[in-house]
Amino acid sequence: MRRLPVYLLVDVSGSMHGEPIESVKNGLQLLVAALRKDPQALETAYLSVITFGSSAQQIVPLTELSAFNMPEISAGGCTVLGEALQLVCKCRENEVTKTTAEQKGDWRPMVFILTDGVPTDDPQPGIDKFRSMKWGASVSCAAGPGADKALLDKITPECVVELASADQSTLSAFFKWVTASIVSTSKSINESGTSTGSMDQLPPPPPEVQIV
Amino acid sequence: MDTENVSIQHPAVLTDENSVKDVINVGRQPEEDFGNENHGETDTAEVTETKDNSSDSQNTATAEGAxxxxxxxxxxxxxxxxxxxxAERKPEVQVxxxxxxxxxxxxxxxxxxxxxxxxxxxxxxxxxxxxxxxxxxxxxxxxxxxxxxxxxxxxxxxxxxxxxxxxxxxxxxxxxxxxxxxxxxxxxxxxxxxxxxxxxxxLWTVEEIDEKLKVFSSDQERIDGNHKDVIAKEYPGLKVVGASHRGRSHERSGTFRDDDMGVWADEENGNYVFIVSDGAGSCRFSREGARIAISFIKEKLESNKARIEEAWAKSKITENRDCPIGMTLTQLARLAKDKLSAYVAENKEAHPDWKVKDFSGTLLVAALKREKDRTLQLVTLSIGDGAIAWYLGGGKHGLMCCPDSGEFGGGTRFLTTPEVWKAMSESKTNEDMTRAYKEFCNRRVFCKRFSPEEAKSFQLFLMSDGVSDPWFETDARLENGDEWRRFAEETLYGDGDNKAKLKPCDSVDVMAEKLFAWLEFKIAGNHDDRTIIVVYSAEDAKNDVQSGKKEA
Structure with missing residues (x-):
């Protein structure tokens, strides 16, 4: 079966400590719980979580929704966004099935990047590699005023969204929107057999989530 | 291009007034381009190795923890x-x-x-x-x-x-x-x-159709018919059964079935045409596009019986894909496309937002002739995905459609896709037009003749991708005789989960109902509308595909 891989890249640097990271965990939990109620997402969507603080780690490999368990996430350290981009490309190469004559591969992965700060490593090699691949919908989210929106625009020129702050209700709205985006994408690939990965296939974001 | 239908030189030109008028009316309709991209995971971009930092998974701890x-x-x-x-837990955060x-x-x-x-x-x-x-x-x-x-x-x-x-x-x-x-x-x-x-x-619920979605008079019929369609016909030497089922995804979202199908028969001459159209899921009126295209083609066939017979007579087919009957099917498809453009143009005032693209659908057409000596001749045309294939038992099969995926390196083509008709639209002279028709036939038309002996075990399948995708998945498997043997003998005639349980002794009515019931098969990731037409020989008695038993 053709899977819809979804990679969530989450900033776990020191500045995310406290309410932001708790809100992310909570948002992730809501996301999984909501997707499990949608038959198409439950069948199609596979989730992976990559965190980046002092190092980038795939804390949840690409996992079927029904088998997904909340990982332990704690915040601290710097922001190696560049490393995280390298890692998501590598994970994709290892985990996502390519189409061959005998087998239909997976759908193009969706990527959501959430960060509240400026990368502490050189992000350019990661950006170059990330941009060399074709993704389904790819969205980066500037959580709060500290994020470098211009840089995020280089990573996902298709879509950068902004949150006024990284508090509970705002992040919750963001995760709801991510959930709706995954639901609508899994619906569209089921119904029309296509996923253009363009922004107009994603539902309009709530007021808390501003498109930059 | 407005006049080609009356001037093109081949024996099966359809020249009744409507078709000419339709073509002229729509000649100036702007055609939209379809942004078709490659949707699947086919990216093969070379990527260099990065430093190994993929700490494998702390996640496994949760599994081991148990x-x-x-x-x-x-x-x-x-x-x-x-x-x-x-310390990192913040109890004040309200979860x-x-x-x-x-x-x-x-x-x-x-x-x-x-x-x-x-x-x-x-x-x-x-x-x-x-x-x-x-x-x-x-x-x-x-x-x-x-x-x-x-x-x-x-x-x-x-x-x-x-x-x-x-x-x-x-x-x-x-x-x-x-x-x-x-x-x-x-x-x-x-x-x-x-x-x-x-x-x-x-989690798959069935929702009512919202009043706002009812746009066409045919929509009420769709609702009244409970979104179900079956075909059960018997003709001399042939039986035809078909079923069309609304996909689970449409049931759940309270939307219409976009697939449609049709059969036309001229029993006297032994001429039959079977049609399946899969309305594009992303196009809001594709159900009506599919319906209009099929009913239009049937009308045209009905009003041109003699010409169809003449085209068959001149089609000495073995491998000749641009035979007159192939050209006729091409012309019918093209007129159907023009009909959709005309329909949108006619409604321009009341519905300025309607676009031809809204009515997009695939088209699978199979014309079958049963000669007096019981020879069968088959000519097919396909635009877009789904499949047409014949089967004679024992894995002996033939795919009668061009694989759609990858045809242009990506998404499916529809009847209304301008690219499909590009060569014809750009033709300036009769020679250009004839060449364009021949090129079209050589890409999209398939021909096959079956001896009276072969005709006894003849079966023909037309199916939308809602059926071909779950059972064949790839173009490579659609070309594989084993896959067809499995489908034609085990899936349709077998007993058990997801099997159709057909029996050779079933009446066409029973078969059609069984086919319809089977179309609810449960295969994860496949919830599209499903349509299948099965044509099988009723020469002698029906050959039993499995045991060779004969019908009483």
Missing amino acids: EQLPEDAKASSATEDTKNVP PPVEIKGGVYSDKTDVVSYPDKPERLPNITLGREPRSASFKLSKGIVLKLKSAEEREGCWKYEQVNENGEDKICFTPFKAGEYEIPVEYNDGKKLLFHLTVNPDPWS
Whole structure:
């Protein structure tokens, strides 16, 4: 079966400590719980979580929704966004099935990047590699005023969204929107057999989530 | 291009007034381009190796955690203090409760003395294996359950001994997130966390169609007909059954079936045409596009019976794809496309927002001639995905359509896709036009002749991608005789889950109903509309595909 891989890249640097990271965990939990109620997402969507603080780690490999368990996430350290981009490309190469004559591969992965700060490593090699691949919908989210929106625009020129702050209700709205985006994408690939990965296939974001 | 239909030189030109008028009316319709991209995961971009930093997965800890009791759980179970939370936990952050089907167990007074961090049991999905989750116990230890969940029928537990290992085994009946407190007979306490997913098949609901979605008069008929369509016909030497089923995804979203199908017969001359159209899921009126295209082609066939017969007479087909009948099918498809443009143009005033693209659908057409000597001739045309194939038993098969995927390196083509008709639209002279028609035929038309002997076991299938995708998946498998043998002999005639259970002695009515019922087959990831037409020989008696039995 053709899977819809979804990679969530989450900033776990020191500045995310406290309410932001708790809100992310909570948002992730809501996301999984909501997707499990949608038959198409439950069948199609596979989730992976990559965190980046002092190092980038795939804390949840690409996992079927029904088998997904909340990982332990704690915040601290710097922001190696560049490393995280390298890692998501590598994970994709290892985990996502390519189409061959005998087998239909997976759908193009969706990527959501959430960060509240400026990368502490050189992000350019990661950006170059990330941009060399074709993704389904790819969205980066500037959580709060500290994020470098211009840089995020280089990573996902298709879509950068902004949150006024990284508090509970705002992040919750963001995760709801991510959930709706995954639901609508899994619906569209089921119904029309296509996923253009363009922004107009994603539902309009709530007021808390501003498109930059 | 406005005049080509009256001037093109081949024997099967359809020249009744309507077709000419239609063509002239729509000649100036702007044609839109389809942004078709490659949608699947086919990216083969070269990527260089990065430094190895993929710390594999801390996630596996959760799976392993179910196997044995980690140290920290033992330690914290000794303390009675729930306020002793790790520093990174911020209790002031209000975590809204996750809404869960089946209920959440939260008898907090009972949980006070239990560890802060529950033991994770492997997730369970109802309706799938494994049915239960187990946790290894130290030898001889007995557990007392503190939860009331069991009584509510959410799950049951039992203590088992498997291969010399004592285990506690939970079998859930309801979806939900469960925290299950247990107590050892030595007083130690444990908390289990069990995630139970609903049975994915139970989540497919059938919703009413919203009034706002009713646009065409045919929409009420679709609703009245309960979104079901079957064909059951008997002709001299042939039986035809078909079924079209609304996809689960459409049932759930309360939208219409976009697939359509049709049969036209001129029994006197032994000429038959079978049509399937799969309306594009992304186009809002594709159901009506499919309906209009099919009924238009049937009307044209009916008003041009003599010409069709003449075209067949001049089609000495073996491999000749641009034979007159192939050219005729091409012209019919092109007129159907023009008909859709004309329809949009006619409604321009009332519905300025309608676009030809809104009416997009694929087109599969199979013309079959049964000669007096019982020879069968088959000529097909296809635009877009789905499949047409003949089958003679024993894996002897032939695919009669051009694989759609990858044809232009990506998305499917539709009847209304301008690219399909580009060469014809750009033709300036009759020679250009004739060449364009021949090129079209050589790409999209297929011909095959069956001897009277072969005709006895002849079967023909037309199917939308809602059927071909789940059963064949790739173009390579569609070309494979074994796959067709499996489909034609086991899937349609076999007994068991997802099998159609057809019997050669079934009447066409019974067969059509069985086909329709079969179209509800459950294959994960496949919930599209499903349409299939099966044509099979009724020469002599019907050949029994499986045992060679003959019908009484």
